[in-house]
Amino acid sequence: MNTPRDNFTSNSAELLKRKSGAMSSFSVIDTGNEEVVRENYIKDKMDENNSVNFFGRHFNRFVMVTHINIFLYSCGFWIQLAVFPYLTKQLGADPVTFGYLQTTFAVVQLAGGPLFGRFGDLFGSRQAMMLAFASASVSYFLLFISSSIPLLFVSRLPSVFMHAMQAGQMIVTDVCSPSKRADALGKLGISYGVGMVVGPMIGGIVSRLFSIEKGALVACVLSLVSIVITFLYVPASVKKSAASQDSNIFSLSKILRLLRAPGAFFLLTIKMGTGVPMGIFQSMFSVVALERFQLPPDQNSYVMSYVGVMAMMVQGVGIGYVTKSFDQNRILAGSAMSLMLGYFMMTFASNMWHMCAVFIPLIVGLTFQNVVTTSALTRTVSSADTGAMLGLSMAVNSLIRSVSPTVGGYMLTRFGFESFGYLGCAVSAVITGVLFYRARKEEGHVVKP
Incomplete structure (x- = not known):
């Protein structure tokens, strides 16, 4: 089933031909690069075709869904971050072990970042976003059931593909023209920041009313909700040029x-x-x-x-x-x-x-x-x-x-x-x-x- 984005892209050549005289008025990155002019034009039109009215202002619907997902991702991440030190202490981890856990998380994410980006290029930004939240949900669930320090280390491993912010940047890059891209990428930080404020509060309330482990379970549920939202509202589009590229993820x-x-x-x-x-x-x-x-x-x-x-x-x-x-x-x-x-x-x-x-x-x-x-x-x-x-x-x-x-x-x-x-x-x-x-x-x- 074709999305509005798919329908527009298939007709972009004809639209460009009809509007070629107007291109000189567009803001472009490199005045000698016709491909950039083309990308600006196509994505500006896509933005018009997929905009929604929200309190009198027009927003791209795919970008709005991405903001919701980034908020949920940030909430889940900061919920587990707020409870993680207390859970590790409860299981008997000393400061050195806690440092090793942090390093493990960073190294695993370092290994997964380029692979995740390549996955998004080959299979599309929707699949990448779903993979990020699937990884997050598995990581948080393992944290929820952790009863020993070795399990804490195991819970860090699925985070290799936990790159929802990167997936959000990929979606924004896909749907926004280069001239609007920096502003759109910057605004993703607002949604992340709201989650950064709300997440620890939720984690603290859940830990106080129930238990420390339940905070990780709440983060897992939020990640599963984001998978459903992404599946329903982000278009299943693979980049058109991906087929001609090397198909190896690494x-x-x-x-x-x-x-x-x-x-x-x-x-x-x-x-x-x-x-x-x-x-x-x-x-x-x-x-x-x-x-x-x-x-x-x-x-x-x-x-x-x-x-x-x-x-x-x-x-x-x-x-x-x-x-x-x-x-x-x-x-x-x-x-x-x-x-x-x-x-x-x-x-x-x-x-x-x-x-x-x-x-x-x-x-x-x-x-x-x-x-x-x-x-x-x-x-x-x-x-x-x-x-x-x-x-x-x-x-x-x-x-x-x-x-x-x-x-x-x-x-x-x-x-x-x-x-x-x-x-x-x-x-x-x-x-x-x-x-x-x-x-x-x-x-x-x-x-x-």
Whole structure:
């Protein structure tokens, strides 16, 4: 049964022929790239044909369903994250074992990210989203029935394909034109942020009224609900160009070819450079909050909510305005400068009020950097390979999470909390200089997100 998307795509050539005279008025990424003009036109028309009216505003129905799924995914993830430390302690895990569990999760996700992206390229974004939630439901159910530490480790293994945010980015990339992609990708963070606030609250209530394990069961049920929603409301469409590509899910040559795509390696390097200091800081923040700032659990929850709300504001309001007003290189340079300022302020922070001020430039810089690099990476390759490229982007995040706890623990013990600020400030200063140099060099020829 053909979806509206399928029907439109089959007639796109005729529509383009009739409207070719209007194409010069479209906002395009590269004025010499006719294929990009074509993609902008097709996806803008798809957006018109599949829009729904919600409180007087028009939204793409597939994007709306994706937001619902991302909210449910975030709720489930943060529910289990809230109960996981208490469950591990209940089963007798010491801090070292807990660290091993975190590392296991990060390594498994690192291995699965590129494979998941390739799966989405070959079989479609709906199947990828369903696979992500199936993996999540199995992982949460195993956590629910875990009665020993070995079972806790086993419960981490299905998370190899638990990449619902990546699947959501794939759907948005499929249905949104390049000119609207950065804003649409950024707004996914709003739904995730709402789940980040609601999830721990649900987990706490369930744990208090029933038991710690029941929180994991609730997360499992939410994941199963998302599978049904995805099956019913996301179109079962496979990318048209996928059939001509290598059909192997794992292809080292494909990964190397993606890394050689113009601009891809540079963007991934920037993502890695800005991500490492932040990953180290995030991995040690709970320890710093407890030992340096003596933050009780309830106040720690307030700080997390503050961070979540601020991130939602930046993603919901700031991304759309800034990406329309400035080019990619200048946004990246500005975000690196914002991170540099935040890390510099961190070196002087002596209480949690200071840290709340530090979070402002850090969140602004990191949010813009993540959204712009993700959007730009999807445009370095053809539409047939966007899933695999998003997988590489996610793999960078997983790699950072794999090494950050070890490096962060060593830095905190050996050099103190201030070392996080010194490292971040130095790295961000170098990246800022590189990006401003690149922006000046390419002025007049920059790519707009």
